[in-house]
Amino acid sequence: MSDKTSLRQREGLIFERSSPGRVGYQLPPLEVPPADPAKTIPAGLLRGEIADLPEVSEVDVVRHFTRLSKWNYSVDEGLYPLGSCTMKYNPRINEEVARLAGLAQLHPLQPEDQVQGALALMWELEQALIAVTGMARVTLQPAAGAHGELTGMLMIRKALADRGEKRRVVLIPDSAHGTNPASAVFAGFEVVEIASTAEGTLDLAAVGKRLEGGDVAALMVTVPNTLGVFEPEIVKAARMLHERGAFLYMDGANLNAFVGIAQPGKMGVDALHINLHKTFSTPHGGGGPGAGPVAVSDSLVPYLCVPTVEKAGSRFTLSYDRPKSIGKVRGFYGNFGMLVRALAYIRSLGRDGLKLMAEGAVLNANYIRKGLEADYHLQYTGPSLHEVVFDDSLQAASGVKNVDIAKRLLDYGFHPPTMSFPLIVHGALMIEPTESDGIDELDAFIAAMKAIAREVRESPDLVKGAPYGTPVRRLDEVRAARQPVLRWQARKA
Numbered sequence: 001m002s003d004k005t006s007l008r009q010r011e012g013l014i015f016e017r018s019s020p021g022r023v024g025y026q027l028p029p030l031e032v033p034p035a036d037p038a039k040t041i042p043a044g045l046l047r048g049e050i051a052d053l054p055e056v057s058e059v060d061v062v063r064h065f066t067r068l069s070k071w072n073y074s075v076d077e078g079l080y081p082l083g084s085c086t087m088k089y090n091p092r093i094n095e096e097v098a099r100l101a102g103l104a105q106l107h108p109l110q111p112e113d114q115v116q117g118a119l120a121l122m123w124e125l126e127q128a129l130i131a132v133t134g135m136a137r138v139t140l141q142p143a144a145g146a147h148g149e150l151t152g153m154l155m156i157r158k159a160l161a162d163r164g165e166k167r168r169v170v171l172i173p174d175s176a177h178g179t180n181p182a183s184a185v186f187a188g189f190e191v192v193e194i195a196s197t198a199e200g201t202l203d204l205a206a207v208g209k210r211l212e213g214g215d216v217a218a219l220m221v222t223v224p225n226t227l228g229v230f231e232p233e234i235v236k237a238a239r240m241l242h243e244r245g246a247f248l249y250m251d252g253a254n255l256n257a258f259v260g261i262a263q264p265g266k267m268g269v270d271a272l273h274i275n276l277h278k279t280f281s282t283p284h285g286g287g288g289p290g291a292g293p294v295a296v297s298d299s300l301v302p303y304l305c306v307p308t309v310e311k312a313g314s315r316f317t318l319s320y321d322r323p324k325s326i327g328k329v330r331g332f333y334g335n336f337g338m339l340v341r342a343l344a345y346i347r348s349l350g351r352d353g354l355k356l357m358a359e360g361a362v363l364n365a366n367y368i369r370k371g372l373e374a375d376y377h378l379q380y381t382g383p384s385l386h387e388v389v390f391d392d393s394l395q396a397a398s399g400v401k402n403v404d405i406a407k408r409l410l411d412y413g414f415h416p417p418t419m420s421f422p423l424i425v426h427g428a429l430m431i432e433p434t435e436s437d438g439i440d441e442l443d444a445f446i447a448a449m450k451a452i453a454r455e456v457r458e459s460p461d462l463v464k465g466a467p468y469g470t471p472v473r474r475l476d477e478v479r480a481a482r483q484p485v486l487r488w489q490a491r492k493a
C-alpha cells in the first residue's frame with residue numbers, strides 16, 4: 001500500500017477536522033439591532049443549543065471536499081460499464097445549452113406567452129421521441145424510468161376501468177428489472193412472474209396460457225431484455241395480448257440498442273418509458289434528476305398526463321382538455337433541464353447520428369463479448385445487442401466470485417460492471433460499454449479483465465483480497481447492513 005493511500009485513508013469526516021473557535025468566514029459587525037428569534041421563528045422550531053456543526057476554516061472545507069472528489073470515479077474519467085444502466089458520456093454542449101439564461105432562469109409559473117420557447121422545446125422533444133419510437137404521443141412529466149413505469153401502468157389501469165374491466169394481473173418475465181414488479185404493484189396490480197425460455201427470452205406459450213384466465217391487464221417486458229437479447233416474439237406477444245384485451249407495456253430503458261433502427265410502435269407496444277438519462281445522455285446517477293417520458297399508442301392517448309403541450313399555428317399552449325387523463329404525476333414541466341439536454345443531444349446527432357449511436361453501442365458490446373469469450377462464461381449465447389452478460393462459473397472452481405472480480409477491476413482503474421443481475425444468471429457480470437468509448441479504452445478494459453482471469457488461475461487469493469489501491473478496501477457488508485452507522489455523533493467528553 002502506498003503512502004498516498006494511507007494518507008487518503010486518514011481523510012475521515014469533516015466533523016473530525018473540527019477545532020473549537022475555528023471559522024471559515026467572519027461576518028461584519030451588525031449595523032442594526034439583532035432580531036429576536038423568538039419573535040420571528042415559531043417556538044417549536046427553535047433549538048435550545050447550537051447544532052454540532054464542524055468548526056473549520058475555508059481551506060479545510062475546500063481541501064476536504066476536493067480530496068473526496070478525487071476518490072470519485074465518473075464517466076468523464078473512463079469506461080463505466082454498468083449493464084442495464086447505459087452510463088454514457090454527457091456531451092458538454094448539452095450543459096452549455098441547459099445553462100442558457102433564457103432556459104435555466106425561467107419560472108414555472110410564468111404565463112404561456114412568456115415561455116413560448118420552452119413550450120416549443122418540449123413540443124419538439126415530444127415530436128423527436130414520437131419519431132424514435134413510432135408511438136402516437138408522449139408525456140414528458142415522469143422524473144425517472146420507474147416513475148414512467150408507474151405512469152404507464154396507471155394509464156393502463158384507467159383504460160381498463162373505462163371499459164368496466166377489473167383485470168388485476170400483470171405478467172412480468174423473470175429477467176425483468178426490479179422496478180417493473182414494484183411499479184405494477186404501486187399501480188394496484190398483482191404480479192405473476194413468467195419464467196424465461198432456455199434462450200433467456202420471453203416464453204410465449206407461458207404468456208398464452210396465463211392469458212386464458214381473462215384477468216390479465218398487461219405484460220411488462222424489456223426490449224431488448226436485460227440479457228441484451230432482442231425479444232424475437234414481441235410482435236406475436238402483442239397480437240396475443242390485444243386479442244385477449246390486454247396491454248403490452250415495454251420497458252424502454254434499453255432503447256440505446258435500437259434507436260433509429262426499430263420502432264416499438266411497429267411492434268404493437270401500447271406504452272413504454274424512455275430513460276432520457278440513459279439513452280439520451282443526460283447525467284445519470286447520484287439520485288437524479290432524471291426524466292422518464294412515457295410514449296403511448298392511440299389506445300392510451302386519452303389517459304395521458306395533463307397538461308399536454310399543443311401547437312396551434314405558431315403558438316404553443318398547455319392544454320388541460322383531457323377529461324380521462326390520469327392527471328399530473330409531477331409538478332410544472334417535469335425535470336425541464338433534462339428535457340433541454342436530451343433535445344440538445346438529439347439535435348446535435350440528428351437522425352443518422354442517432355442510428356450510428358445505437359450501432360456503435362451494439363458493436364462495442366460485441367467487441368467486448370468477443371474479447372472476453374475465452375476467459376469468461378456466457379450462459380446465454382444468443383446474439384448480443386448493447387450489453388453482454390458473462391458469469392463467474394469458470395472462476396468458481398478457484399473459489400473466486402463475481403464480486404472478487406469486480407473488486408480487482410478497481411485496482412486496474414475501471415468501474416466494475418453490474419453484478420448478480422439479471423437474477424436468472426448466477427454470478428452475473430453484466431457489461432454495457434455504450435458507444436461512448438473508443439477502441440483504446442475497450443482494449444484496455446478487455447486486457448484488465450483478461451489479466452484478472454489469469455490471476456484467478458495463478459493466484460486466486462490475490463483476487464480475493466482485492467482491492468489494494470483504493471482509499472477504503474473491503475467493507476464488512478453484513479455489519480454495514482445490520483448495524484449501519486448513518487450519522488456522525490460527537491463523542492461526549
Ligand SMILES: *Cc1c(COP(=O)(O)O)cnc(C)c1O
Nearest residue numbers: 084085144145146177179251253
Ligand atoms: C434503469 C432501468 C429502469 C429504471 O429507471 P430509473 O430511471 O432508474 O428509475 C427500469 N428498467 C430498466 C431495464 C432499466 O435499465
